[in-house]
Structure formats: structure tokens, C-alpha cells
Amino acid sequence: MALPTHCPNCNISFDGGDIYEKISKTFPEKSHDELIEYCSHYGWMPENKKNFSNIIHVKELGYGGYWQCPECEWNDRKEQNL
Secondary structure, three states: OOOOOEOOOOOOEOEEEEHHHHHHHHOOOOOHHHHHHHHHOOOOEOOEOOEEEOOEEEEEOOEEEEEEOOOOOOEOOOOOOO
């Protein structure tokens, strides 16, 4: 199942913002090259920019887990027939 871009229940966006922008605000003392290196660990590259997601992944023992909305707590358990 692909992750949704918006909550099907409350319709908030799951887009957490550009990875480089978020990291550069968190670590303003880092150089541009250091930020690119740091962001590459999240799959972000200048030629392949990516965004964070604010959807929550809840892990459960004996099961891979499910995805949950941070606002209304909608989750995909029903779609998985759990």
C-alpha cells in the first residue's frame, strides 16, 4: 500500500517539508556541504530533493505495524483488515 499524501479522514497534508530546509534550520552552524552530506542519509540530494513525512508509523509485536495520522489518529488498520 502506498502512503497517502493527505489524511483520508481529516484531509491534513502529510508533507513534512523539504529535508534540506528543515535540517538547515535545525543545524544553522553547519556548512552547505555538511548539510548536503547530512541530508543524503535521508535520500535527499540537490538533483533529487525529497520531503519529510509527518505520518506516524506505529510498530506492533508480531506484526509490521500501521500508519496513523498525527492530527485525528486515523490509521490504515481497517484497510489492511486488521
